[in-house]
Amino acid sequence: MAKSHKPVVWFPFAAGGTVIAFCIPVIVLLTSMAALGHVPDGLGYERMHAFAAGALGKLVIFSVVALSLWSSAHRLRCTCFDFGLRADKVVATVLYLAAVAGSVATAVYLLRI
């Protein structure tokens, strides 16, 4: 029996899962606070814009967004499978394409800054 190539999709999924667990709750909290008008010191628009303008900032933001999208797409694919939606190829194609589209959009927006 041939060994599986699943690590290709699983590694980014696992990395994304780690990112989601550690970063996303903080980001959700900070953006929610910002939406309510409480922007913490040091995280103001000018400061964040400058961060996103630098190469390192772009890389960090892209990694967080792209890995989270990929991980969520893969988790949703598995969830569909567990719930008995057996059209795995169609589900995988749609979800991974959505993750790729989101990642490309992130890259485009970041490069424009």
Add this chain to the structure above:
Amino acid sequence: MKQRLVQLEVLRYNPDTDSEASFQRYEVVCQDEWVVLDALNKVKESIDPTLNYRWSCHMAVCGSCGMMINGEPKLACHAFLRDYEGVIRIEPLAHFPIERDLVTAPDDFMEKLKRVKPYLIPQQKRSLDEGENRQTPAQLMKFRQYSMCINCMLCYAACPEYGLTPKFIGPAALTLAHRYNQDSRDAGRAERQEVAATHEGVWECTFVGACSEVCPAHVDPASALQQMKISSSIDWLKEHLMPWGSK
């Protein structure tokens, strides 16, 4: 001692006479501190000697009395009557063919267990003169938890993946493969990976985690499978991106 009238609804199936399985209701007076297995034994002794089920140790060691109790995979000797109200529905372990009443055929699990080679495969044979294989407590801790499996198959009954894809090697067998992979005396990982690293091996697992929730021996098969996914992924990277490093 407090007694209570317990109602059991037990799935019955006799391959010689029945075209399909059906439920049979029993009412039996039980002691309050009894487990479901005691109630079944009382039924068999005093009401219906034709009822079939497996059991042996009555103390969650042998792993024989696994069955679905109110839809959950449980050891009947480990399911206390005081935790249940109303009619208790008892069915054979899910995902396995029924042989008779609550007795299922474990052949598929047995065959998969063999395929993962759950035994020590040493690098070199040791003679008796060389004495025992010594291990540090740290080396023991790496696999001890995974060696506690009692082969009760509750994890297979709980796993939705195994239910949907019967080819899946499954939680207990893969966990035992991991147990031997982690053993400092073992050198058989490459052989086991031929089964474990395939689609039907760890990669069929979607980390639902039900296996770990139902495990009566606290083996936590889900953690073993996640660790196997990480090490199999590292193998894959070495094989495909650094072919010079994989040998």
